[in-house]
Amino acid sequence: MKKFLLLIREDLVRLxxxxxxxMQQDIAEMNSWVEELIKFDSFIAGEPLENESRIVGKQVDTDGLLMDAKEGISGYLIIQAETLQQAAAIAAQCPQIIQDKISIEVRPIMDTQQEP
Structure with a gap:
């Protein structure tokens, strides 16, 4: 199994x-979904994030002003799946995806362990 990072993106104005x-209803929905992921041994870790942030270091070029962003990362999950497609299919089952409240960016986590 490979690990995947699910970056949860939300409309900051809506939040x-x-x-x-x-807010408590959304949290309860996400907690229920995570409980399902746990039942199927897909969940590894995850936490909600607060809205406040700071950028440190060199800024990457963007399509617009970063500080004017209307969307932000509100949380993350780490799951395990066989493929990126399977991880994306798992993310698509999130109730807040189904309700069109959020988007989730699915990223494979690079395996840095070297085999002997």
Whole structure:
């Protein structure tokens, strides 16, 4: 099995306008989905992220002003799957993807372990 990083991207304006009840509902939906991933031995780790951030080091060219971004990374999961396609299929089952609330970028984690 290979490890994959799922970067959860959300509309920052939507997030900042959510009530505490709406936020708790979204968290409950994600927790239920993670419980399903655990049942199928797909889940490795994950955490929600706060909205505040700082960029350190050389900035990469973007299509626009980075500070004006309306979308941000609100959390991450690390899962295991056989292929990138399987990992993407797992991500597509997220209830907030189905409800069109978020997007998820699926990235393979490079294996840096060298075989003897």
């Amino acid at each position: 900042s306008g959510m009530s505490e009840e709406e």
